[in-house]
Amino acid sequence: MEIAKLPAEARARRAAEIREFLRSRRARVTPADAGMAVGDGHRRRTPGLRREEVAVLAGVGVSWYTWLEQGREINVSGEVLDAIARVLRMDGVERRHLYLLAGLNPPQTPPATGRRVPDELRQVIDSWLPRPAYLIDRHWNLVAVNRAAELVFGYREQDHNCLVTFFTGARYRSSLVHWQDAARAIVGQFRAEAARYPEDAEFGRLTADMCAASPEFAEIWAEHDIRDATNGTKTVAHPEAGELTFVYTTLILPDLPGHRLMLHTPATGTDTQERLVSLLQAAVTQPG
Template sequence: MTSEPGPRGQRRRDQLRDFLRTRRARLSPEDVGMPTAGRRRRPGLRREEVAVLAGVRVSWYTWLEQGRAINVSAQVLDAIAGALRLTEPERAHLYLLAGLNPPRAEGGRDDRVPAAMRGLLDAWSPRPALLRDRYWNVLATNEAARVVFGDGDDDHNCLTAFFTNPRYRGVPAHWTSAAPAVVAAFRADAAHAPGDPGFGRVVDELGAVSPEFAALWARHDVGVPGPAVIAVRHPDAGELSFDKTTLVPADRPDRYVVLYLPVPGTGTGDRLDRLVPPPA
């Protein structure tokens, strides 16, 4: 736990105390496979039982639950989360109350795209839209995105496309000015999960085929992902410019909806309407 001084730090420690007490009170020894010993004045697990389950000293857990300003590691918080049978949102809440950044939720890769999400992408047509994961791998696109960017729903990656797709490279001045910011944004995303092999795989594979990416990655620049202008050269429609906005679904914070709007005054909207007729 970080020793944040003043009233704000005390409020956080008070919330941590109450949170741990309520999580402990909702469990019984039977819930966690422990024998019930004697009569209990209060429902729930005792502090010493939580300490045993988490593998920490009773005195240390008592200090934590009392809201004292003590040092705590991510490993210990994970052990306490397991002992108290916390859900992923509760585990993240525990980290925040302890003054640490919550880790990304672990689990098997799930690339399934709900029908409602596919419907959202399709409804955005004739403007391009796509769904990507944390590694910038494309999970789904609408028809406009496939026509404009020339890719599909196969195993693909937005960063790799930016460096290898000739449609992006077809607007050299824009590409050259945008490339450092694109790489810096990817590094900022990767920084949230140091050592994650998914990010490392993208970097290694792209670095092997793109010296330009390798050189920019070696600069260690970090930027804030945000709205950007994307320009491509379509073989039939010519240069197309889009304002790109990324949204995060509340129920899937590891998914990102990327929406593209024609930049006003560039003629992109008119050419896009001819290229991808809106649904009847």
């Protein structure tokens, strides 16, 4: 929402927040930190950088920066905010906060490169046992999978894309209960995800490949349905464990932009938990 359209009380709170936020960021950056020559004659009354110094280093007018720090309703651009964030040595979270306080949508964070999973996150995924858990990137490629997800869904780490597996994997299709309903949900979720990254051509390539490979995907994709991917219910008719019903939750990971952690919990009122334990125990005792 534009600042001018906010209620007066909300505008006042935002003005106070951006004032205190920018002052606190200035106070922690010394002239030496900013690469400025430090004079040895006069005592500085201002901790950190002065407003005038921030303006000069960011390439903006002193009056304009003063108005920004005062929370006035002025025109701002992403380029100028980036320059200020650079001068004040803001990290990604602080830069996003500055954008929001200034009334702009924060830019999309570039996707994390590579597939290395932090040790702490790997521990969370593995400790979710006997319940299934897995990590996917923005294109729904599987990045990390625990043993329960392998056994229940047939996933293999760094081997499958969730969307591809859903529509082309014989085992997944035959085991998922209410496949048609789930198909519409997953396509709607993927369309919503693709809309978040209009500059990412990989979504278009993957969509075209799926339309060519699966007439059912192409038919559902043409409906332009949009779904929420944060939570839902999934039932699997497992060939060995029988019917397993899960409630799944999606967690966004700020430290891994574009990645999501999918956690599955046995649905209450079912014996899914007991069946899961038996399935994993049988897998441990099987030879090879």
